Amino acid sequence: MNRYVELKNHQREIYYFRLRLVLSLGFVAVMLLILLLRFFYLQVIRHDYFHTMADSNRIYVVPIVPNRGLILDRNGVVMAKNYSGYTLEIAPTKVKDMDGLIAELSRLVEITPKDIKRFKKLLTERQTLETMPLLSQLTDEEVARISAQQYRFPGVEIKARLFREYPYTDVTSHLIGYVGRINQKDIDQLEEDDAASNYLGSDYIGKTGIEQSYEKDLHGKTGFEQVEVDASGRAVRVLSRTAPKSGNNLMLTLDAKLQEVAEKAFGDYRGALVALDPTNGEVLAFVSKPGYDPSLFIDGIDTDTWDELNNSPDTPLNNRALRGQYPPGSTIKPFMALAGLYYGTRSPTHGISDPGYYMLPGSRHQYRDWKVGGHGSVDMFKSIVVSCDTYYYGLANELGIDNMHSYLSRFGFGQKTGLDMEGEVSGLLPSPEWKAKRYNQIWYPGDTVSAGIGQGYNLVTPVQLAFATAILANDGVAFQPHLVKEVQPPSGGGVPTVIKRLFDLKIDPANLKLVKSAMEAVTKPGGTASVASYGAPYRIAGKTGTAQVIAIKQGEKYDAKKISEYNRDHAWFIAFAPADKPRIAMAVLVENGGHGGTTAAPIARKVMDYYLLGKIPQPLQKVTDKTGDASD
Amino acid sequence: MMNARLLKQRFMQHLDPVLLIALGGFALVSLVLLYSASDGSWMRVLSQAGNIVVAFGAMWIVANMPLHWLMRLAVPMYVLGMILLLLVMTPLGVTSHGATRWLNIGLATIQPSELMKIAVPLMMAWYFEKHEATLKLRNYFIATILLLVPVALIAKQPDLGTSILIGASGFYVLFLAGLSWRIMIGSALAAAASAPFLWSMLHDYQRHRIMMLFDPSQDALGKGYHTIQGMIAVGSGGILGKGYLNGTQTHLDFLPERTTDFIFAVWSEEFGLIGNMLLLGLYIFVIGRGFIITANASTYFTRLMAGSITLTFFTYTFVNMGMVSGILPVVGVPLPLISYGGTSMLTLMLGFGILMSIHTHKKLVKT
Numbered sequence: 001m002n003r004y005v006e007l008k009n010h011q012r013e014i015y016y017f018r019l020r021l022v023l024s025l026g027f028v029a030v031m032l033l034i035l036l037l038r039f040f041y042l043q044v045i046r047h048d049y050f051h052t053m054a055d056s057n058r059i060y061v062v063p064i065v066p067n068r069g070l071i072l073d074r075n076g077v078v079m080a081k082n083y084s085g086y087t088l089e090i091a092p093t094k095v096k097d098m099d100g101l102i103a104e105l106s107r108l109v110e111i112t113p114k115d116i117k118r119f120k121k122l123l124t125e126r127q128t129l130e131t132m133p134l135l136s137q138l139t140d141e142e143v144a145r146i147s148a149q150q151y152r153f154p155g156v157e158i159k160a161r162l163f164r165e166y167p168y169t170d171v172t173s174h175l176i177g178y179v180g181r182i183n184q185k186d187i188d189q190l191e192e193d194d195a196a197s198n199y200l201g202s203d204y205i206g207k208t209g210i211e212q213s214y215e216k217d218l219h220g221k222t223g224f225e226q227v228e229v230d231a232s233g234r235a236v237r238v239l240s241r242t243a244p245k246s247g248n249n250l251m252l253t254l255d256a257k258l259q260e261v262a263e264k265a266f267g268d269y270r271g272a273l274v275a276l277d278p279t280n281g282e283v284l285a286f287v288s289k290p291g292y293d294p295s296l297f298i299d300g301i302d303t304d305t306w307d308e309l310n311n312s313p314d315t316p317l318n319n320r321a322l323r324g325q326y327p328p329g330s331t332i333k334p335f336m337a338l339a340g341l342y343y344g345t346r347s348p349t350h351g352i353s354d355p356g357y358y359m360l361p362g363s364r365h366q367y368r369d370w371k372v373g374g375h376g377s378v379d380m381f382k383s384i385v386v387s388c389d390t391y392y393y394g395l396a397n398e399l400g401i402d403n404m405h406s407y408l409s410r411f412g413f414g415q416k417t418g419l420d421m422e423g424e425v426s427g428l429l430p431s432p433e434w435k436a437k438r439y440n441q442i443w444y445p446g447d448t449v450s451a452g453i454g455q456g457y458n459l460v461t462p463v464q465l466a467f468a469t470a471i472l473a474n475d476g477v478a479f480q481p482h483l484v485k486e487v488q489p490p491s492g493g494g495v496p497t498v499i500k501r502l503f504d505l506k507i508d509p510a511n512l513k514l515v516k517s518a519m520e521a522v523t524k525p526g527g528t529a530s531v532a533s534y535g536a537p538y539r540i541a542g543k544t545g546t547a548q549v550i551a552i553k554q555g556e557k558y559d560a561k562k563i564s565e566y567n568r569d570h571a572w573f574i575a576f577a578p579a580d581k582p583r584i585a586m587a588v589l590v591e592n593g594g595h596g597g598t599t600a601a602p603i604a605r606k607v608m609d610y611y612l613l614g615k616i617p618q619p620l621q622k623v624t625d626k627t628g629d630a631s632d
Numbered sequence: 633m634m635n636a637r638l639l640k641q642r643f644m645q646h647l648d649p650v651l652l653i654a655l656g657g658f659a660l661v662s663l664v665l666l667y668s669a670s671d672g673s674w675m676r677v678l679s680q681a682g683n684i685v686v687a688f689g690a691m692w693i694v695a696n697m698p699l700h701w702l703m704r705l706a707v708p709m710y711v712l713g714m715i716l717l718l719l720v721m722t723p724l725g726v727t728s729h730g731a732t733r734w735l736n737i738g739l740a741t742i743q744p745s746e747l748m749k750i751a752v753p754l755m756m757a758w759y760f761e762k763h764e765a766t767l768k769l770r771n772y773f774i775a776t777i778l779l780l781v782p783v784a785l786i787a788k789q790p791d792l793g794t795s796i797l798i799g800a801s802g803f804y805v806l807f808l809a810g811l812s813w814r815i816m817i818g819s820a821l822a823a824a825a826s827a828p829f830l831w832s833m834l835h836d837y838q839r840h841r842i843m844m845l846f847d848p849s850q851d852a853l854g855k856g857y858h859t860i861q862g863m864i865a866v867g868s869g870g871i872l873g874k875g876y877l878n879g880t881q882t883h884l885d886f887l888p889e890r891t892t893d894f895i896f897a898v899w900s901e902e903f904g905l906i907g908n909m910l911l912l913g914l915y916i917f918v919i920g921r922g923f924i925i926t927a928n929a930s931t932y933f934t935r936l937m938a939g940s941i942t943l944t945f946f947t948y949t950f951v952n953m954g955m956v957s958g959i960l961p962v963v964g965v966p967l968p969l970i971s972y973g974g975t976s977m978l979t980l981m982l983g984f985g986i987l988m989s990i991h992t993h994k995k996l997v998k999t
Binding site for chain 1: 864871905926957959
């Protein structure tokens with residue numbers, strides 16, 4: 001009995017146990033099914049997502065910076081090129097004690113306070129993970145010295161980079177411009193232009209001049225390398241490579257030698273010169289003096305040098321040729337003469353008697369001629385040759401400001417020329433509308449009178465005046481001024497800049513002949529620039545001009561000796577040659593140079609001699625004692 | 633000739649050929665996978681081969697032990713384990729990575745919690761066997777105390793993974809011993825109610841790991857990194873896998889702890905869903921064999937012991953795979969029989985030794 005009960009209990013016990021075992025089995029089965037479903041979810045349903053995640057884990061896209069295009073002159077002379085060099089770079093994010101690190105490094109290589117200042121300025125400009133150059137152009141010995149000790153300095157790297165080099169440095173500074181480190185402003189601009197991805201690996205961007213204006217051509221297309229990396233970011237292998245496309249080379253319209261001649265012709269003078277080929281608009285020389293060393297800017301300029309350049313009274317950073325605005329002075333007279341003939345206000349033979357001043361009818365105010373006592377009997381031809389102010393005071397008054405504005409604007413005054421360099425300014429061709437808007441004042445007849453000799457509100461840039469001169473030289477047919485002759489892709493061939501014929505002013509040939517012959521006479525004995533064509537085997541047409549820096553009070557006389565150098569008059573000279581078939585037209589400005597005939601004209605002559613004859617001149621010495629005699 | 637055959641028969645006498653084949657399969661998978669996970673390090677593979685040999689040897693010894701020996705060992709093992717666990721809390725304990733789990737015994741450092749993986753279910757099974765005839769609620773209560781004290785000590789070390797596994801193995805004993813449903817459901821409700829309190833007991837890193845389960849991307853480079861990289865490895869493996877030695881997550885160092893706790897991610901990445909199903913099949917095979925042995929076990933003690941070992945083995949597998957595939961928090965449980973490491977291999981194989989002993993000694997044991 002007892003035994004039976006025990007047996008029965010035992011069986012019941014086994015039964016309950018097996019029941020629980022089966023329940024456990026069910027539990028196991030359900031849990032394993034959950035696992036299987038999870039695997040299915042991850043490996044089938046979400047596979048694409050995780051596949052992408054795995055790839056983005058392991059694949060880095062590394063940009064390959066393209067070689068920047070070269071800049072050549074019209075004869076293939078290299079004006080901007082690349083060379084590779086070593087830099088000492090520091091990753092700021094990996095360095096805790098920057099000053100300590102620099103102090104340590106300076107035991108290995110020479111680090112000047114300038115280098116440190118420049119580096120610190122860089123740090124404030126662009127906060128990225130990248131490395132920043134402390135020193136560039138290391139010598140092989142310096143590289144070896146640092147490499148041997150590099151393990152001591154985490155965050156310090158030696159990198160091989162391509163550098164920009166300007167063989168003609170300050171001779172072409174304003175023309176070529178320079179590249180500099182990409183800063184936040186550049187990044188913003190690139191993002192706006194949707195070009196940021198093309199600059200992923202780039203350190204430099206064109207900042208001024210041709211480098212800036214043709215940035216798109218010069219930069220090229222960034223290549224990419226897909227690199228497999230491990231978890232610590234070390235490259236394991238290259239998966240694919242899209243080669244970069246080098247930037248296009250630029251062939252300029254400019255002649256490097258001519259440019260050099262023109263720069264040197266200025267000697268110590270400040271000023272600007274723009275020379276154009278009037279038959280096609282090519283810029284032959286483009287000078288702004290003084291220049292600067294563009295290589296200072298490539299790796300970021302240190303504050304001291306920057307302040308020095310920026311605060312210099314000579315304003316070397318100002319591109320005078322493109323952005324300098326000056327009263328045209330008497331260089332406006334040939335254009336005024338054409339306006340007078342065009343509107344019939346003056347006939348070629350109409351003469352006036354010049355007492356040495358002009359008075360508006362009903363006014364006692366005297367508008368003085370530059371020559372005390374006047375030029376006597378003056379017709380249009382003579383008015384240009386001797387630069388008679390009285391003649392143009394009257395002409396302006398009779399023409400009226402509206403006609404003057406309308407006619408002069410045909411020559412591009414008061415407008416940008418559209419030169420292919422960024423930053424051009426428009427100058428100023430005044431009109432009553434402009435004055436009302438700008439000063440909320442009415443236009444006085446006296447305003448017209450001073451505008452007639454290129455003073456008053458008139459402002460021109462050297463580029464503008466050169467353009468106007470070229471239009472005149474080319475008998476009223478204007479061509480778009482341009483600096484780039486041809487864009488040359490690295491693959492070969494070239495895309496020449498289309499010569500753009502802008503307009504033809506259809507000037508009466510008789511009028512042209514009169515004005516041009518008078519301008520030729522300007523450079524002959526008796527003219528205001530008689531030195532210009534002395535001994536020249538070709539014919540030169542020109543016109544001098546003086547731009548007042550400070551106003552002279554009524555009844556006072558301008559005396560250069562009494563006023564400081566920076567307040568002396570600017571000297572202008574516009575010219576083209578050969579006069580009968582012009583191949584070069586230019587505007588020359590010599591700041592505080594006094595008289596155009598004595599300072600600006602000789603510069604023009606040297607440029608023309610070189611361009612037309614291949615003659616290399618001697619540099620001009622600064623003449624400070626000849627400015628006393630103000631003649632125009 | 634006769635001798636050799638006899639020797640072979642004697643050698644194999646207490647081994648279960650079915651389990652042995654499956655365990656051999658695991659050994660092979662472990663070595664092959666470890667070669668990939670360690671980036672072709674023969675050192676690792678050889679070292680693991682050594683672990684396997686030792687573990688198989690231990691299994692053979694235990695398999696040949698009569699069950700009453702095993703029962704006689706239950707109390708001393710448990711007491712020894714408890715003493716060692718308490719010693720860990722004294723200055724003799726060795727701390728590493730913020731956890732005090734080890735004990736320096738001069739020759740080597742040992743991890744007493746590993747011993748408890750066998751000792752706890754053994755003790756409980758022994759206790760139930762002893763009171764089989766007169767089982768009362770009180771006995772279940774005492775067994776629960778026997779379980780919870782070491783589990784609490786281990787959780788405090790902290791070693792969440794091990795305490796969960798031991799807790800599970802003990803719970804399986806209680807469950808199979810017939811713990812009433814009312815108590816189980818009541819405790820579950822009580823546990824749910826006290827969850828906030830338990831939560832406050834957890835270490836910060838444990839809380840983080842649990843939080844990360846819900847959203848590992850919260851801290852993708854910190855605490856969630858393991859889970860995310862594991863899921864990426866598994867998911868990017870797809871159906872067929874990237875191929876042996878071709879896992880990018882594995883071979884480019886993205887996968888952390890890939891020879892130990894996350895070795896399953898290596899398998900998953902290189903062999904895909906198909907591979908996972910095959911590996912899961914191997915586990916199911918072993919678990920299934922465990923169930924058969926359990927069902928056929930002849931005594932109360934052996935039934936509880938075999939059931940607990942089998943279900944604990946399953947729990948190991950589930951927790952590790954769940955952790956790697958991101959449905960469970962990262963608690964530090966290796967993939968059974970595959971992850972690199974001697975200790976867990978030895979403990980598991982001791983368990984299988986017990987299973988084999990149960991299976992092969994039953995004819996000799998009176999009911």
